[in-house]
Amino acid sequence: MAFFRVEKLVKQFGGLTAVNNVSFEVKQGEIFGLIGPNGSGKTTTFNMISGTYPPTSGKVFFKGKEIQGRKPHRICHLGIGRTFQVVKPLGRMTVLDNVIAASFSRENRMRGAREQAEKTIAFCGLDPVSGTLAKSLPIAGRKRLEIARAMATRPELLLLDETAAGLNPTESLEAVELIKKIRENGTTIVIIEHIMRVIMTISDRIHAINFGQTIAEGTPSDVAANPQVIEAYLGTDYA
């Protein structure tokens, strides 16, 4: 039984097929990269997994259970956390309160939720800003808060949507360190990323899609050498 598997996922928005027959399997404990040019359907795939909208057809399996079409809050309780590409901080709450709100998914009591949140904040290196309002964080802090919040729901599978986008080189290096630390902690990760330096160094395997369809899957070096991937990113001249 696979830890996590999507099978023939299809999403149509009216006449537009955003994701067309995408299947992949993620092993427990790995970092699985999802790449593709802009508009290739990566975030749509995430949205179908996390329940933002149901797939037109296809299935999602998590620990042997079929989970497609369930509501986002149910998916969260099953143990799948996610971050958003366009960050969604709870602006008029402090960083600590943001993470406490997330901790309540596993804890009903205030004290337990608070302890859990403080631990998560320390783990993600947000303690210097834990009393700051989320809306006054710079972008690197907001991206980090997205991760901290998702981690506070104690996911077994974490979906990261472009957590290094918009960061400067130092910050993106720190983000990579954090992602590695999360994996070492036992959380499986599926990551969407545009910055090749990031995704090529941290992924165990990569799945590449273009126009909603799978074009390659394999180790980072395999995928980087794949002519279809090069064509999708750089054009036919380089393939």
Next chain:
Amino acid sequence: MKKNAVPLLVLAVLAVFPLVVTSDYFLHLMILFLLWVVIGSSWNVLAGYTGQVSFGHAAFFGVGAYTAGLLFQHLQISPWWGMALGGIVAALIGLPFGAICFPLRGAYFALASLALGEGIRHIATISESFTGGMMGIMIMPSFVSKIPYYYIALALSALSVLSIRLVIRTKPGYYFVSIREDQDAAESLGIDTTLYKNVSLAISSFWTGMAGAFYMNYMGFVDPHVVFSLHDYSVMAILVAIVGGVGTIYGPAVGAFIMVAVQEFFRSGFFGLFDYLGRVTGAPAFASLSEVVRQAHVLGFGILVVVVILFLPNGIVGDWEKIRRNVFRIQPTR
């Protein structure tokens, strides 16, 4: 404990108020103030904390009042029992309404709440055999003195504020604010947004219904245009919260005090000052001035809200630091 010093002090002052001030006029104003603490705080749970703006709280207020009145009229059950039921019936009206509207996002709830308030007002008006229609319901008040009513209202407002405070500082409160701030993020954090919006509505409509049932007991008379009034209740609830501070625990209480004072200021023409001056001096100008002030009631509310929104967008409690800095010239302690 220092944090609770101010509310406790206010509560102590309110508790001894009737012993010091025996004037029925001021007791009546204080009862209205306490009533508005309940309604304003209730509205604030739903709109201020959960972000679901309601333009129809008169529906819950009126349903509470009618529950108490109708129980007495049809079944001769004391309207004080009706008070216990008023909140529950209001919440029961709220729940199916919430179940229909809350899966939708955006302005739909606000628009539907407006329709709910107006719809129920019409229902109360046309079902004459049941509600008495435009004739309304009249009951004999239980007490001649205003003092018992004052303490009941005080207990009601203290309990509502306390219970709301308790909810806001625990899991549901965090969930309410998360929903207000970002519904997608809230969903991704495991929050059943539809369920928690309904929880918020239930708390809000329950306390508003209790306030309505108290009103029935206190005033002894209700008719559809009084208790289902869009202007006097639905909109006033919003003003109370905005002036005091949306999304703060004690904001609506402060707002209630100010709004009741301002309303009385206009209703009485500068608390009767112009009438008094008119009598003393015999100048007809004062009488007409008094009349102008009375007529300017709605205009005055409008100006007050514009001023608050421009200069204190978070209300008096929400922008307290700002007021301290600019008005009292006190530097913040931190």
